Amino acid sequence: MFHHSDELQYDVTVEEPDPEFAKLLQQAIGGAEGEMRVALQYMFQAFAVPADKGEYRTMLMETAAEELGHIEMLATAVSKNLQGAPEADRERAREDPVIAAMMDSGQPRQALSAGLHAMPVDSNGVPFDGNCVVASGNLAADMQANVMAESTGRLLASRLWEMTDDPGMKDMLSYLIARDTMHQNQWRVVLEEAFEDHMPIPGSFPQEEENQEFNYAFMSTHRDDREDPEMPWTQGESPDGKGEFSFTDQPGGGTADLEAVIEEMHNEVN
Amino acid sequence: MFHHSDELQYDVTVEEPDPEFAKLLQQAIGGAEGEMRVALQYMFQAFAVPADKGEYRTMLMETAAEELGHIEMLATAVSKNLQGAPEADRERAREDPVIAAMMDSGQPRQALSAGLHAMPVDSNGVPFDGNCVVASGNLAADMQANVMAESTGRLLASRLWEMTDDPGMKDMLSYLIARDTMHQNQWRVVLEEAFEDHMPIPGSFPQEEENQEFNYAFMSTHRDDREDPEMPWTQGESPDGKGEFSFTDQPGGGTADLEAVIEEMHNEVN
Amino acid sequence: MFHHSDELQYDVTVEEPDPEFAKLLQQAIGGAEGEMRVALQYMFQAFAVPADKGEYRTMLMETAAEELGHIEMLATAVSKNLQGAPEADRERAREDPVIAAMMDSGQPRQALSAGLHAMPVDSNGVPFDGNCVVASGNLAADMQANVMAESTGRLLASRLWEMTDDPGMKDMLSYLIARDTMHQNQWRVVLEEAFEDHMPIPGSFPQEEENQEFNYAFMSTHRDDREDPEMPWTQGESPDGKGEFSFTDQPGGGTADLEAVIEEMHNEVN
Amino acid sequence: MFHHSDELQYDVTVEEPDPEFAKLLQQAIGGAEGEMRVALQYMFQAFAVPADKGEYRTMLMETAAEELGHIEMLATAVSKNLQGAPEADRERAREDPVIAAMMDSGQPRQALSAGLHAMPVDSNGVPFDGNCVVASGNLAADMQANVMAESTGRLLASRLWEMTDDPGMKDMLSYLIARDTMHQNQWRVVLEEAFEDHMPIPGSFPQEEENQEFNYAFMSTHRDDREDPEMPWTQGESPDGKGEFSFTDQPGGGTADLEAVIEEMHNEVN
Amino acid sequence: MFHHSDELQYDVTVEEPDPEFAKLLQQAIGGAEGEMRVALQYMFQAFAVPADKGEYRTMLMETAAEELGHIEMLATAVSKNLQGAPEADRERAREDPVIAAMMDSGQPRQALSAGLHAMPVDSNGVPFDGNCVVASGNLAADMQANVMAESTGRLLASRLWEMTDDPGMKDMLSYLIARDTMHQNQWRVVLEEAFEDHMPIPGSFPQEEENQEFNYAFMSTHRDDREDPEMPWTQGESPDGKGEFSFTDQPGGGTADLEAVIEEMHNEVN
Amino acid sequence: MFHHSDELQYDVTVEEPDPEFAKLLQQAIGGAEGEMRVALQYMFQAFAVPADKGEYRTMLMETAAEELGHIEMLATAVSKNLQGAPEADRERAREDPVIAAMMDSGQPRQALSAGLHAMPVDSNGVPFDGNCVVASGNLAADMQANVMAESTGRLLASRLWEMTDDPGMKDMLSYLIARDTMHQNQWRVVLEEAFEDHMPIPGSFPQEEENQEFNYAFMSTHRDDREDPEMPWTQGESPDGKGEFSFTDQPGGGTADLEAVIEEMHNEVN
Incomplete structure (x- = not known):
């Protein structure tokens, strides 16, 4: 079962709100390379581990819960990038520079559907799709899927890191990139320790x-x-x-x- | 550009038509672990390779075209598993044992929408979804995605192999499983040869x-x-x-x- | 604007309820060949007709409203095929023959989500998808799309007609097939009268x-x-x-x- | 941030494995009325609560974490309903009664894609869709969405309760139905306490x-x-x-x- | 069955065409909070009402037909916001300010796929998804879903109202907001009159x-x-x-x- | 089975890279009117042709393989429209004019997910959806679907042709428009030669x-x-x-x- 704490897993600060970056961050929340995918993927993989392999269930759940915390961090980052517009001197919402930038850059639903907050969608507003979650019942295949997920995930985070120079966002992404480094290594070590002689997968065929x-x-x-x-x-x-x-x-x-x-x-x- | 030949890539014979197996085969056509996914994945990866790395483009296109041939084989296998019902003694279609079995086993669209043929859908009739195609622009990440795709693909083919004892279907799956063995090895050798020191991916960060x-x-x-x-x-x-x-x-x-x-x-x- | 009447457009009777047929009918409601698609397609096409071509707008709206009535008829047919199970002698729902047949034949959501009624989904339970609605702004292209929609629609209705021998269902389908005959002819006559020299479409290129x-x-x-x-x-x-x-x-x-x-x-x- | 414990939130036992019920349970996991939806809905709603309304953020997160535990319980229930087939006397997988029942009842992907475990899909195998998650930024609208989600959720659980007579499954569902009772009341009390005079929503218009x-x-x-x-x-x-x-x-x-x-x-x- | 009239339900005028607003209006047509959803939702709920509760069927159909008219109004508003660009002084389409604004603001399909008209998609171009239609067979749960739909619908309309200062659009939205007020009250009064003692839903459990x-x-x-x-x-x-x-x-x-x-x-x- | 050659089917040159046009081209790749759809549609139609009608299978496969080559051409065009940004004088990616234009115009995934290359998605980033592929088993209905697909396809290409004045892109589109002319005629001639007396479709009813x-x-x-x-x-x-x-x-x-x-x-x- 699950628990929560009031604190975020890691600091999320935004010096200069940037609505376009809020849109880009959605890819890391609800996109195919994003945190909803890995959180659910590790969770469903854990749910399928038999009792005599508890160490794998534990490992998968540890990281599943960590990834849930990343969704929270990124959603907070979206909200903060959509805040801070000066309220004065506006006659209507579209003169609000946040809303204007949002509409110019193509993600109007952060305003229309979520009131300037994060959504479970990708950077084009396409809803999160359970189809990208891989939990095959075969741990070797699952580990390959996890190495792959962390590879495209770290690639996405690296591209996002290049696209901002806000120090808070750089620091948050530097943390997330580090975690992707760890997770790539974590899944690879299982493959190498436990499944090296299971190639080609499934080794039982x-x-x-x-x-x-x-x-x-x-x-x-x-x-x-x-x-x-x-x-x-x-x-x-x-x-x-x-x-x-x-x-x-x-x-x-x-x-x-x-x-x-x-x-x-x-x-x-x- | 692409070409075709009249022949299938490998023999597809069905001794005893089995409408339930026709439904299961759809997973290998339009499912997340299926051939439409890898055919398109290798194709889009090839499309992104710069000119000075032509050997990778060629390798990816060779295998993309091969996978197209697998879709053709599997679609033929679906049609053949839906054929052969004796036409006599029927008063209406539902007394046709093929159609009855199809409706009992839950994939009515092979009859209703395709006239007893294959469709670009998975084994539940969910349409193929471009979202599962990974072509990241980064070849190391792409190779990880390919090893993963061939791992879940070979796992699916192994499970299908267990679920039939038709000699023709066993032989076709034995061929497809062999190709998955090759492809797992093929993508891994590129990772090991060209990207070993690129870990964690992307190595350029x-x-x-x-x-x-x-x-x-x-x-x-x-x-x-x-x-x-x-x-x-x-x-x-x-x-x-x-x-x-x-x-x-x-x-x-x-x-x-x-x-x-x-x-x-x-x-x-x- | 729209109006409604209490009556159905045409009689819908079911002599012998058939839960499997209720599942098949969903394809004609929410499937790619179904009535939701054409109702919305003709509606959106009508919405785009300029004022000086009012006769086309009227024609499209006449038929859009007719198709809405077909959805109502088919939804009624679904409900009636799911009714009528004797209530006695049951200890739990799964001993109800309707629910048992539904679960065996693979469309559990008509029970779980809709309480034994119709849903805006296809025969596999895949939700209706606005992506199959074609309203291009070009009436010649739209008419081609309409001839095509009525062709696959009449094909589906013909296949459904073969799969039942309930007299009420046969009669309802006989009516729907007749309407598809009319609509194929209706869209073709527009193509021939108004757009014959517009080939290839768009003729204005x-x-x-x-x-x-x-x-x-x-x-x-x-x-x-x-x-x-x-x-x-x-x-x-x-x-x-x-x-x-x-x-x-x-x-x-x-x-x-x-x-x-x-x-x-x-x-x-x- | 999030944490986990080794224990399930509540007992999950299955006396007599029932593959058809395993399929039905998927609706409560990945369906529109399911636990993935409410877990993510309450989470995204919490993520959007401003700092001066911390009590709402806390309440939403408490329940979001609870719902994550329900996913775990239901996934466990799926696995247990797919276990227990005697291994003897089988020559091939389709003679396995679990697999045979699964294929007859239309959810082959629990076998083909997940190795007889749960998936993030509904009872027809349609992938979970982020589109059903409502987090509008307006807490009154969110509470209405939550009352609605718990109403259709409790309705689904009641229907599932009718469709099993396995004592373990009855007990688990009796717990989940109780929690839906609580949650309907929980969201309603917020509406009544805090937003009574906000009708019609949004009260700020x-x-x-x-x-x-x-x-x-x-x-x-x-x-x-x-x-x-x-x-x-x-x-x-x-x-x-x-x-x-x-x-x-x-x-x-x-x-x-x-x-x-x-x-x-x-x-x-x- | 259904009928139509030539007139719109309410005036739709646009003083100054605004392609960005045309994009935003799509959310009110094909989005999760939009009119397609409620029109179909009330229709499918009506289709499931038993004969002895005809007053509910009538009420639901009355409002379903009204919502169809709202789709027509909004589609007209989209077309009018995409019209009126001066035709002179253009050498190619992208110099057309309408098309340029459309491409800058991210909804190119209103031009590419619909010839500057409305589509059954949301403001990001994601197709309408039948998954958001709730018709549970249980009227109390349905009424909750309807109050919720009208709450997020009125919230969306309020946000749109803030984002335009075109008098015609303000007037149309003022009408739609008024209707949402009525509908929130309408569904609530049924809940209070008929189902007050049915809480928690379903009251029959x-x-x-x-x-x-x-x-x-x-x-x-x-x-x-x-x-x-x-x-x-x-x-x-x-x-x-x-x-x-x-x-x-x-x-x-x-x-x-x-x-x-x-x-x-x-x-x-x- | 399929083969490939190193050459593109026709020249693809871009004089002045245009990231907004790269986004628009996606509609012709992964959109409902695009080349993925027709390539797969003709392929699945061919897969269903019985042996005694080999000339139709051949014709469909000839054109299916041709359309695969169009996907390759368009993907190349996307990549070339996203290249060529001067590398000097940049401090971060968003100062890169290509990336800035991409983000302003709303298709960030070409950068975030594909590293400035093509994807199997439409111009809004909505993934390719197998639901738009029509292969009914009935060749007359299929031919109608094909005339329709080439009509909306040529309409899309014509609109794209209006939206660029790059000579290379104009030339490529002039070729693709010509092929759509041929294909409209090709499918029509089959309808006229072989199925003229099959109207209304299906003629066998x-x-x-x-x-x-x-x-x-x-x-x-x-x-x-x-x-x-x-x-x-x-x-x-x-x-x-x-x-x-x-x-x-x-x-x-x-x-x-x-x-x-x-x-x-x-x-x-x-």
Whole structure:
């Protein structure tokens, strides 16, 4: 079960409110590379861990709860970037520089739907989509998904860091980037410690049942027949240590050769 | 640009049509772990490769075109699993065992919308969603996304392989599982060859700018203060070789402390 | 503006309630081929007609309001197919044959979310999606979209007609199929009367500005160079009467040749 | 910030695993009436509360964290309903009664994508959609949204309660229904204590600026002119105490009267 | 069934076309707080009313048809805000100030997809989503959903009213705000008249079956054990008149304690 | 199966990079009128063609592969419109004019998520949605869908052509517009050659089974009884040659007359 504290996980200050940056921050909240995704991803992965592997459940929940705190930090950062407009000298809302900037830069829903606050949407206002949450029941596959999520997450945070020079925002992002560094390493160490010999994932599939002619062959689909370009992926030992790369063309397997379907479907083919 | 041939990439035969399996195969077509996702993912990644790294563009396009052929194979497999119902002795479509099975097993749209053929949807009929395509502009992050996609893809194919005993379907899946083995290895070898020292991703972010106190610390969020559990992720060298794991609590950073927002937003707080 | 009457547009009776059919009917309500789509499509098209073409606005609104009545009819049909289960002899809901059939056949939300009534979703429970509504501002393009919508709509209704033998449902579908016949003809007559010489759509684009080498050439993308198959789409006059079909290969246009992007994007290519 | 404990918030036991019920429970996790929605809704509402109204922020966060624990309970219930199939006597997965039941009842992704565990989707497998989260920045509107969410939530839980007779599931649902009772009352008491005189919401809009002719008139849109039916919504004092109900027709406001739009849009109207 | 008239429901005039405002108005058409949502919501609620409660069906349909007229008004307002650009002195469309403003402010699809007209999308161009329509089969829950919809709807209209000073738009919004006032009162009066003693919703659930320890207890999830803050939601009678508020901690219910799942799922946990 | 070549299908050059145009081009990639839609639509249609109609499968695949090449061209055009910003004199990314323009014009994800490259999204950043792909199993209906797709596609390309004066972009669009001309004609010629007597679609439905009173009657839904306006859709022969248009009112079919539903649904109606 979950608990909360009044404090944020880390300081969130904004020296100079910037409505355009408030819009960009939404990508780190509700986007495919964002914190809602990883918080839910680690949570659902934890929910599926069997009792005899409690250390993984604990690890995943520790970080899931941490990511919830990142959503809170980023939502606070959005609100602070939308505050602070001087109230004087306005005759109507659109003369408010915050609202004007928001409308010019394309995220009107932070005003219209949320009253100048954060939303569970990405930087284009597209709602958060549970489809990007990966919890496969297979911890090795899950760890790969987590390394990937932290890679695109740290990339996003780095790009955001380049796009502001507000010292408070730089400091917050410097913290979030550091956490992404930790998490990339954290998931990788599990992969290396526990699942190194599980490659290719899932390691439990009886590999002798897979097609033995094409499981380590780079397949060229180029229109022209080409020679083996002699790249690390066309020759040499494969990273899983279980095969030798080769180079091949598509085998080809006859035409689809479908029958006509039943009359009641009203499929006219002429 | 793209070309096609009349042949399928590999044989697709179905001995005994199975409408329920036709429904399951949709996950491998239009699902988050499916072939539409990887075909488009590798394509968009290739589109972003600069001219001086042509070997990566080529490699990505070779495999993108291969994955297009997998969509074709799987769509053919769906059609074949929905064919072959004897046409005699039916008075209406629902007495057709194919259609009856389809409706019982919950994927009516293969009949209603596609006339007993494949659709760009997942096994629940949820339309393919471009949101799961990752093409970040950063090849190291893209390779991580690709290893992950092939991991969940091979896991899905393995589960499908367990759920059929049709020899034709087993053989087709055995081929697809082999290709997933190759692709996992293919993307990993690029990571190892070209980006080994780019960890944490993105390697181009000046790591001294990230918070130095929390970039290699496992953060416990447990309600109770806990001792370092002395796990591989709380002590020892980090996999990127750039830090030493430690164990910490959430730092805490003051409360959010928001101002009231401007009057025109009509934000009543009482 | 809009008005309503107490009566349905046409009789809706169900002799023998059929929960599976209630699920299938959802496709005709909230699916891509359904009535919500056309009702909204004709409405938004009408909203965009300029004042000097009032006859088109009127025609579109007449049919938009008719389609709203079809939603009402189909929703009523859903409710009636979910009613009538004998209340005696049940100890819990799942022993209710209606609910049991619903759960077996995969549309549990008609019970869980709607209390055994219709919802604005398709036959898989995927919510209605405004993305399938076409109102382009160009009436010729809109009419094409309408002919298409009524074609897939009549196809769906025909398939539904095959899947029931309840006399009430057959009669209702016979009416809806008749209306789709009318609407296909209605939109086509506008195309033929008003826009015949507007092909290709939009007719207002100065056709001399389009590439003159490839505007009537069938382009083969087959891997192997092939001969002109001499089909109606590779030779002879084009249906718009403005060109002569020919047969060609893809022209080819150099490689993409992208520069490396700016440093702040952190796009590593190795 | 957030914390977690090892324990679930309340006992989750399953006497007899029931894969169909596992599917139904998904509606309470990722559906529009589910716990992901309320957890995120209360969280985003809390994030927007200004510092001088800390008691509301605290209340919202207390309950947001509680709802996170409900997701955990329900995910556990899903896993337990998918466990327990005897492993003997099976030659392939589809002979496993759990998997067979899952496929018959239409939620194959709990097997294919999650390895027999919970997912952030609804009972039809439609991914959780951030669009259903309401956090408007206006606490009175938010409280209305919360009463509504707990009403449909308790309705869903009641329907689920009717559909199982597993004592463990009955007990868990009895707890969740009790919490929905509390939460309906909790949000209502805030409305009554703090916002009673804010009706109509938002109370801060200067009500003299709204149209004074139509702000308390029930508008009949019936085709036929009708007499006032003398219902509680056509006469008597309005619940906000600020008006007297009356009965009227639609006023009518001229035709839309649009100009033709600019040529470059290629809007053909014939 | 439905009918229409040529007139709009109320005047829609625009003195000075404003493309940015055209974009904002989309939120009131296709957004979660918009008119498409309420029109469809009241319609689907009406479709589910049993014959012996005809007065509710009528009331819901009266207002559903009224809301359809609001969509028409708003779509007209969008078109008028995108008209009126002087046609002279342009060399290409982007020099058209309307199109330039549209592209600067981020809603290019009103031009690209709709030829400078309205679309069934929100202010960010996200398509209308049937998921936000609530029709639960339970009229008390539906009424709560309706009060909520009119609360966020009136809030949105109030914010839009602040963002324009065009007299025509102010007048149209003043009318729509008045209607939202009426509708909030209309749904509330039904709740108060017919369902007052149905709280908590659904009133038909046998309340003695819900957990009696936690149904009126405010549950603190704070990390630190806290004292009862003595707020209206922790003590005193509950608004439904059926309980007395108290203050408690989370009970705690053992760990999840999952078994390992079956082998064929290929769930590796190491 | 599929193949690729290194070359683009046609030249893509950009004289003056224009980040706003890069955003608009996304509509032609991932929008409802875009190339992803038609590429997948023709592909899935081809996948469903039975063996004895190979010429249609071939034709559809030829054009599907061509459209894949259009996605590549457009993605290249996006990248080139986002390149070329001078690297000097910048202190931070937002001073980069490309990034500044991108953020001002509302498509930040081309930077944040894709590193200044194309994405599978529309011009508002809404992900590509498989729901717009039509492959009905009925070739006549499919051809109608294809004529429609090429109509809105050519309309979009025409509007884009008006919005740029970059010679390279004009030339690329002139090519794409030409191809849309060809494809409109190509699908129309199939309709005319093979399916002319299949109207109304599906031609295989026994037309005597449709309601004979309303299948060629224009139905007025106007509030006021109106006279036949004597338009081409109210009199004269119907385009399918099988009926004579007439003019009628809505027939009316009694009220919905629903029973109350079963108790376990907890549907309170008061």
